[in-house]
Amino acid sequence: MSRAVLPVCLLLLVALGRAGAGSEPDQDQGAEEHPHPPGKGLGHTPWSYEDRDRWSEDYKDCDGTMQSPININMANTIFSPHLRAIQLSGYSLPASERLKLRNNGHTVALELPQSLAITGGYAQQYRAVQLHLHWGATTGPGSEHTINGHRFAAEIHVVHYNTKYDSFKEAMVHPDGLAVLGAFLEMGPRDNPYYQEILEHMHQIQREGEEVWVPGFNIAGLLPANLKYYYQYNGSLTTPPCYQTVKWTVFNQSMLISRDQMLKLITSLRNDDGKPLQNNYRHMQGLHGRRVLASFQTTFFSPKQLPAGSDSSAAPEEHSSSSFQAGDVLAVLFGVLFAVTALAFLLYIYKQRSQNARLDSPTKSKVIYTAATTENTA
Ligand SMILES: [Zn+2]
Structure with a gap:
């Protein structure tokens, strides 16, 4: 997930040089894609989704109290009238601009030019780095965040870094460094032309480390048309090194792609073992007192959502009561x-x-x- 492979690679190189085993850049946002494809090695500890519950052995932050993803219990969200619609700029790219699409062994990542930016909805300005997806298998869904315990078929993350920092790599270690926009994907009746711009190239990057240049398109088409309704909370990269530096925005409106497109997403890529790259999502993390804000009223009785630090995960009861x-x-x-x-x-x-x-x-x-x-x- 880091935006492009370049940044990620740089990050990796730096990280590798600096710690033998510890830090690498990736994560879900910027690095989710973890770039350690061909050049792995050195002190870098490879990670996989199979040992996702042991990431903290090599990456301490993965054991922190502000980790992502989380379950969003609507009844426990706090309506904030100050959260205004997310505004994007520079997202519509001409076909003449080529973007690198890569299988990094953990996901498919599309590098984004820095001209893409979040210009509204956040208190600060953020530049895009890359976007990537998380999905399940033919046997089950694979979004990272869940709503009231419901897991969606897939999830897209568009990773940005705060413009007050010079680079993604520098930003990713600061508490206010990163902003990730997330949206859920579900199956719909017809092909989604924006997702097709990515999915039609999946067969060209089946193996880990493979990449292809794809023509630019309107990246905003990958996100919901309605950018007013969303949840926001402070969390982390959802892949090692799990830095707790991400201000998450999870949109309420889902994106629809066809069944054929979903199948292509789920079955095209392979990891470094040559096995299908599937179920590349991290399990739900505890809230530990964090609040999840909503830009809209999620229930008829919003006052009930305000009780103080009680968002933990008494989720099931809470949400059923809210409904x-x-x-x-x-x-x-x-x-x-x-x-x-x-x-x-x-x-x-x-x-x-x-x-x-x-x-x-x-x-x-x-x-x-x-x-x-x-x-x-x-
Ligand atoms: Zn991600």
Whole structure:
């Protein structure tokens, strides 16, 4: 995930040189892609999703208290009216601009030029580095974040770094260094033309370390049209070195890709063992008192979301209770609507009857009904 391979490689080189085994750049955001493809070696400790629960043995931060991904329990989110729509600039790239698409052994990563930026919705400005995806297998979904315990088919991460730093590598070690935009992918009825720009090249990068140059396109098309509704929280890279320097934005609206496209995403790539690259998502991490903000009202009874540090993961109960609340309100609304409609109908019937009584219309209506029935049958 680091934006491009170059940055990642630089990071890796630097990291490798500096610590023998410890730090490497990648992560989900910038480095998720962890670049240690062909040139692995040196002191760098390779990691894999198979030993994702032991990452902290080599990468201490992976054991921290501000890790990602998390489950977002809507009932525990805090509505913040100050969170304005995310604004992107420079995301529409001409086809003449070539972008490097790479299989880094952990994901497919598309390097992004620094002209892409987040210019609104965050307090600071961020430049894009790269984007990548997380997915499951044909047997199950593979998003990293979950909503009310629900895991989506896949998830896209667009990694950015704070422009107050000179590079992604420098930014990634500072608490305010990184911003990642995340969105869920689900299956829909038709091909998504933006995702096709990436997926149609997957067969060219089946093996780890392979890369291909693809024409530029409107990168914003990979993200939801509605950038107003999202969750935000402080977290980490979702791959080693798990630096806790990411301000996460997870959009509420999902992206749709076709079933064929989903299959292509899930089955095209292989890792360095030659096995299918699947289920490349990290398991849910604890909140440890962190708050998750929402840019919109997530329940009818928002005040209940405000209790202090209680976001932990009492999730299942909480969210089911929240949906009950919403259900109750809906039930009352529908009940009232039904009562009003019934009353209006009764009034209408009553009126008709009194009119008919006056006009002696019983015969008339009989005739009308009979005629209509006959015609229809014919
Ligand atoms: Zn990621």
